[in-house]
Amino acid sequence: MKKLLAILPGFTLLVCSALLIRLGLEPWIKNHWKWGFEVLHLNAMMLSFLWGIILGNLLSESAWAFHGARTSAMILKAGVVIMGSLYSFREIGKIGQTSLLMISFFVFSTFFFVLWLGKILRVQPSLTGVMACGCGICGVSAEIAAAPIMGASASQLAYCIGVTLGFGVVEVLTYPAVGTLLTLSSHQFGAWAGTGILNSAQVLAVALAFEIDPQALKTVKVAEIFNITRVLFLPFLILILAFYISSSPNVLQRKNSGKLVMEKFPLFIIGFLCMTALTSGNSFKPDQLASLRSLMLWCFSLGLVGLGMRTDFDAIRQTGGKPLAMGVAAGLLKTAASLAAVLLFLG
C-alpha cells in the first residue's frame, strides 16, 4: 500500500502529460506545423518521449516524480500484451519468417562483434559481456539480465545502460526523419527499427513516431514482431555468456542451463500470444478491437513519458571512454547494416 501511494503522484504526472500531449499538443502541431508533424514526426508518441526527457531533467531532484516514472516499463509491456490483439497467427507467421532470418543474423553478429571489440580494446570481460548482450538483443533488459551472469559491478551496469539509452535517444530523433527521406515503406521501416535500434522501448517509440497509418498500425506491427523475435533470443545468449565467463565449462551443469533459459524467458510474450489467440479465434468485435487499440496507444503514451523521464543525461555524460566506443560502434554498424539489408532484401 505504501509503495502504491509513493508511485501515485508520479503516475498522475504521467497521465496528465499524456492527456495534454494527445488531446492538446499533437492536434495543435498537426494543424499549425505540418513539416514538424510529417518530417520530424512530432506526433503524440515522439512528443511523449521528448516531454519525458524535459520533465526528467527538470525534476531530476524530485523523488516523487521518479517513483511514478518507474512504472513505465510495466505500462509499456502491458501495451505490448494488448498489442497481441492486433495480430492473427497467420500474420505473425508471415512477418516472423523474415524477422527470424534477419534477427538471428544481427543478434549473433552484433553479440560476437562486441565481444571481439572488447578483447581488442582490452575492456573487462564482465563489462564487455553485458554490453554485447545489450547491443545484440534488446538493450536495457538484456543488460540487466546479463549483469549477474557476468558478475558485473553496479557502475559497469550503469555504464552500459547509459550507453544504450544515450545512443537510443539519438536513434529516436533520427530514424523517423531518415525513413521519411529514404521513402521507406511501413514494412521496411518497421523491419529496420526492430532490427537496428538497440533498446526495445525505443523501437516502439520510433515505430509509433514513424507510423503513417494510425488505424492499421502497419509499421508498429512489423517493428514489434522483429523486436519480440530478438527478445526471444535472450535466454540463449545468456546461456552463451555463462559459458563465456566460466573458466571451467563443466561448472554449468545441464540442469542449470535449462533453469537459466527458463528464468530468463520473457514471460510477457505469453500474454501477447494469448491475445493473438483470442483475436485469431474471433473473440473480439470490431468496436472492441478499436477500443483495445486505443487503450494500447494510451499505455504507450504514458510509458514513453516515463521512459523519457528516466533518460538521465548526467549518467550518459559520465559514460566515457571504451564502453562508449564499443556501444557507438556496435549501434552504428547495426543501424547501417540493417538499413542496407532492408533496402536490399525487403524492397
Next chain:
Amino acid sequence: MNLQESRESFHGNDEVEGRALSLFRTERTEDVVAMVLAALLVLAVLAGLRV
C-alpha cells in the same frame, strides 16, 4: 568464476537494477504485473468500456 559466484557477486547491485529500470524487484514480477494490468483492461473492454 562460476555461475553461482557471479550471481552472488551481483547481489549488491539490486538497488541499481531497481533504480535503472523498474519499480519491481525482478523482470519476471514486472512481466506478471503487466499481464495482469493488460488482462484487466481487456476485461473492461469486454464488459463494455469504449475508448
